[in-house]
Each structure stands twice: as structure tokens, then as C-alpha cells.
Amino acid sequence: MFALNPDLVERVECTPDTVVTLVDGTKYIVAESVPEFIDSVRHYRASLIAQASRLEPEPATSSSSALDSELEAKVLPMHRKER
Secondary structure, three states: OHHHHHHEEEEEEOOOOOEEEEOOOEEEEEEOOOHHHHHHHHHHHHHHHHHHHHHHOOEEEHHHHHHHHHHHHHHHOOOOOOO
């Protein structure tokens, strides 16, 4: 058994096997039919939305310096590759 990230799915085809193509071109043959695959993705996304609606919002911090240091910890500097 394996899991696919539904956000990376580009298309699903029935040829007669069900072939899932990801955005990077990787292809997987899955046992589910196209409608079953679509229902699985739909159910997964609905469960994420339902779970997010039950989350309690975090209180906002009053100190901007605490927020700045928290953001600095989450930011990874990237450098453009020269061509």
C-alpha cells in the first residue's frame, strides 16, 4: 500500500488500467477505478476542511519582536541559480 499526495496529481486516466500522472510526469497504476480515485481524493479533502473548521484559533501575540523572531526561525534564505 502507498499514498499519493492529491495536490500533485495532474490527471487520472482509464486505459483500461487506472493511471495516475503526477505533475512531475511520474505515473502510477492503481487498483481503484477513476470514479473511486476521485471519490477518495474528494473524501480526503473534505476531511481536511472538516478538521480545520474544528481547530481553535491561536491568540495573536502583542509583541511584534516575538513575531519577527518566530518568522525568522521559519524562513529559509534561498539563492537564485545563475544561468
